[in-house]
Amino acid sequence: MSNRQLLEQQLLNWRHELHRHPELSGQEFQTTDKLKQWLSEYGIETATWGLKTGLIADIGTGYPIVAIRADIDALPIHEEIEQDFRSTQDGVMHACGHDLHSSTILGAAILLKAQASELKGTVRVIFQPAEETYSGAYEVLKSGALEDVSAIFGFHNVPELALGTFATRSGAFYANVDRFKIVIKGKGGHAGRPHETKDPIVVAAQLISAVQTIASRSINNLDTCVVSITQVHAGTSWNVLPEEAHLEGTVRTHSPEVRLAVEEKLKQIAQGIALAHSVDIAVDWDNGPAALINTATWAELSQTVARAQGYEVQEAPLYLIGEDFGAYLEHIPGAFVSIGSASSFGLHHPQYQPNESLIYPAAQYFAALATQALESIHKNAEV
Structure with a gap:
């Protein structure tokens, strides 16, 4: 050989x-x-x-x-x-x-x-x-x-x-690979008396919809921006509104400027929805590889x-x-x-x-x- x-x-x-x-x-x-x-x-x-x-x-x-x-x-x-x-x-x-x-x-x-x-x-x-x-x-x-x-x-x-x-x-x-976790803290109660609660599931639904506007309405369409919510967890019973809802997801971008803009917009949306529904929303953003x-x-x-x-x-x-x-x-x-x-x-x-x-x-x-x-x-x- x-x-x-x-x-x-x-x-x-x-x-x-x-x-x-x-x-x-x-x-x-x-x-x-x-x-x-x-x-x-x-x-x-x-x-x-x-x-x-x-x-x-x-x-x-x-x-x-x-x-x-x-x-x-x-x-x-x-x-x-x-x-x-x-x-x-x-x-x-x-x-x-x-x-x-x-x-x-x-x-x-x-x-x-x-x-x-x-x-x-x-x-x-x-x-x-x-x-x-x-x-x-x-x-x-x-x-x-x-x-x-x-x-x-x-x-x-x-x-x-x-x-x-x-x-x-x-x-x-x-891409930049970033991960976020969102915790919505509301007030649980009987599903038949929702007016006595602060339903985190309804809030989560609005947050999920609003987050999708980041890429389509807040970031230049010529820039790469993907925002995906990949996990939603809330509730333990069919007739009980839970105290909390948990969401997780990922953001993919190709520039540091867009990366920062998405993080800021996500937190701004969460803050606004929290204020509108009188709940607490915590956003934990984790920068992955650049x-x-x-x-x-x-x-x-x-x-x-x-x-x-x-x-x-x-x-x-x-x-x-x-x-x-x-x-x-x-x-x-x-x-x-x-x-x-x-x-x-x-x-x-x-x-x-x-x-x-x-x-x-x-x-x-x-x-x-x-x-x-x-x-x-x-x-x-x-x-």
């Missing part, structure tokens, strides 16, 4: 091992140990930077530093696929492809190590924990591991894209390198799902890209089964991207 074939098979074996033994967010202890061991076999030293799980490796020396990132956590999903490397952890599955991502970036690290003396700086390789809980990127930022990084790159496999297909875009890509906004220069370079590597390059659509890589791009220029994994079932599905043939070409891609990013920064510094 050629060196390429040997490495390609090794990456597949590693992917299978990670898939057999998935670990949930913040619990990736065995995964971290395995990654450390595998990298050490190729002479790549790692450090934790104080992280509980996950690890970081530097390849090359000096400045500038560019980073490439993989996420390593799995999901609380029971796998429904019969295959040789099926998950051995009941109720836990790599249903988002982070095992593919880790194997890909392992491959990129090994390819970069082989040319470390020729790199015009350092490639910092990040194996990030807890992406699924949107906390891992913030942990890495807090560690200080990215303070000297000039650019950062990452990717996600996309089941809807064919194998060999690549997509990204400049500017906004993934919108992922690609730097135009680096998004364009990522496309150029993809074409050179033989990918069919497409313009990616806007996504309304979240990705905590956006936290990095709030502080560091960079780009996030999509690589086709051609699965019949989508992300987070118990029958998600990506085409793992994407791994080695994607490893080559990220090694080339990191190399060319260093060269680009080096060249611009000389001008």
Whole structure:
């Protein structure tokens, strides 16, 4: 077997091992140990930077530093696929492809190590924990591991894209993902004597209707804005009006300005309806991951390198799902890209089964991207 074939098979074996033994967010202890061991076999030293799980490796020396990132956590999903490397952890599955991502970036690290003396700086390789809980990127930022990084790159496999297909875009890509909880406190009583109560269910109905006007009447129609109430809970009996009603939902936007405007409008509507019905309404707003906004220069370079590597390059659509890589791009220029994994079932599905043939070409891609990013920064510094 050629060196390429040997490495390609090794990456597949590693992917299978990670898939057999998935670990949930913040619990990736065995995964971290395995990654450390595998990298050490190729002479790549790692450090934790104080992280509980996950690890970081530097390849090359000096400045500038560019980073490439993989996420390593799995999901609380029971796998429904019969295959040789099926998950051995009941109720836990790599249903988002982070095992593919880790194997890909392992491959990129090994390819970069082989040319470390020729790199015009350092490639910092990040194996990030807890992406699924949107906390891992913030942990890495807090560690200080990215303070000297000039650019950062990452990717996600996309089941809807064919194998060999690549997509990204400049500017906004993934969404702000925010969650809200609303508690309406009224006055309960007999359903046959509603005039003696302050019915939180009627109030909830009006609030639900009013909230739908935020996107249609308060936000510019050219801006992305989705407001969805996804849970409504109230009452315990058919003939009793309850004391409280509880609602939950999510907001998806692509700019910080719209994000803030929706939060303010939601609270304003709640306050107004509470006043009109003499009830108390509490709104708890939880900012999730920030919108992922690609730097135009680096998004364009990522496309150029993809074409050179033989990918069919497409313009990616806007996504309304979240990705905590956006936290990095709030502080560091960079780009996030999509690589086709051609699965019949989508992300987070118990029958998600990506085409793992994407791994080695994607490893080559990220090694080339990191190399060319260093060269680009080096060249611009000389001008």
